[in-house]
Amino acid sequence: MAETRHYYQAEMLKALAHPTRLQILELLKDGELCVCKIVPELQMEQSNISRHLNILKKEGLVTSRKEGLRVYYRITDPRINDLLEASSELLKNFWERKQKTLV
Amino acid sequence: MAETRHYYQAEMLKALAHPTRLQILELLKDGELCVCKIVPELQMEQSNISRHLNILKKEGLVTSRKEGLRVYYRITDPRINDLLEASSELLKNFWERKQKTLV
DNA sequence: TTACTATATATAAAACTATGCATATAATAA
DNA sequence: TTATTATATGCATAGTTTTATATATAGTAA
Numbered sequence: 001m002a003e004t005r006h007y008y009q010a011e012m013l014k015a016l017a018h019p020t021r022l023q024i025l026e027l028l029k030d031g032e033l034c035v036c037k038i039v040p041e042l043q044m045e046q047s048n049i050s051r052h053l054n055i056l057k058k059e060g061l062v063t064s065r066k067e068g069l070r071v072y073y074r075i076t077d078p079r080i081n082d083l084l085e086a087s088s089e090l091l092k093n094f095w096e097r098k099q100k101t102l103v
Numbered sequence: 104m105a106e107t108r109h110y111y112q113a114e115m116l117k118a119l120a121h122p123t124r125l126q127i128l129e130l131l132k133d134g135e136l137c138v139c140k141i142v143p144e145l146q147m148e149q150s151n152i153s154r155h156l157n158i159l160k161k162e163g164l165v166t167s168r169k170e171g172l173r174v175y176y177r178i179t180d181p182r183i184n185d186l187l188e189a190s191s192e193l194l195k196n197f198w199e200r201k202q203k204t205l206v
Numbered sequence: 207t208t209a210c211t212a213t214a215t216a217t218a219a220a221a222c223t224a225t226g227c228a229t230a231t232a233a234t235a236a
Numbered sequence: 237t238t239a240t241t242a243t244a245t246g247c248a249t250a251g252t253t254t255t256a257t258a259t260a261t262a263g264t265a266a
Contacts, residue, residue, distance in 0.1 A: 006126050
């Protein structure tokens with residue numbers, strides 16, 4: 001795939017564009033959490049969550065630090081939260097518009 | 104797939120998360136364009152571009168109007184541009200950080 | 207009517223992504 | 237040393253997305 005600016009931008013957005021990863025980012029909104037706190041919040045195999053965390057990490061959306069057996073993940077930049085908040089707002093508006101059209 | 108808020112948010116982000124669709128949205132940034140103006144800008148089959156436009160439309164990111172043989176597409180909400188702008192800014196920062204780490 | 211143009215859709219193949227299960231690794235404790 | 241815990245990875249399968257080619261539809265003009 002041609003490595004243009006749009007390619008990398010799409011890769012980053014793709015990392016955001018998964019329900020499980022959105023849930024993870026929402027859990028991390030107010031600060032770091034260890035994987036052991038994330039797993040029980042999501043109805044999903046631990047191995048899967050580990051993979052999703054890795055996808056977020058590879059795109060630079062989260063970082064991690066190890067402390068003993070535990071690994072703590074955090075969001076790298078608060079503007080990621082803003083971006084998610086903004087997309088959530090947009091979605092809400094699209095829904096309202098759809099409702100109106102259907103009535 | 105469970106139809107949660109995160110599911111729909113992910114669907115919207117997925118619609119954004121493709122290099123060709125990002126290019127299309129950038130072309131539409133300053134106002135509507137007919138498909139006949141979009142196609143020659145992108146190195147891709149017309150049928151493909153039509154599909155990408157449909158994906159954006161289904162997610163409510165663009166709307167279209169027909170005028171004779173031509174179909175004009177436009178971005179539905181200027182905040183979509185802001186969102187893309189913000190994600191582009193983030194990406195730039197990730198890159199700068201990566202560069203520093205490598206040096 | 208036929209011919210032409212712009213856009214959309216059907217189908218199939220290829221490429222990619224997500225998942226579960228099993229297993230590996232790393233850190234700690236006994 | 238062995239056992240235990242937390243997290244990551246290998247592999248196979250299932251599911252999804254993208255693509256090219258061909259074809260269909262809708263609007264216009266002659």
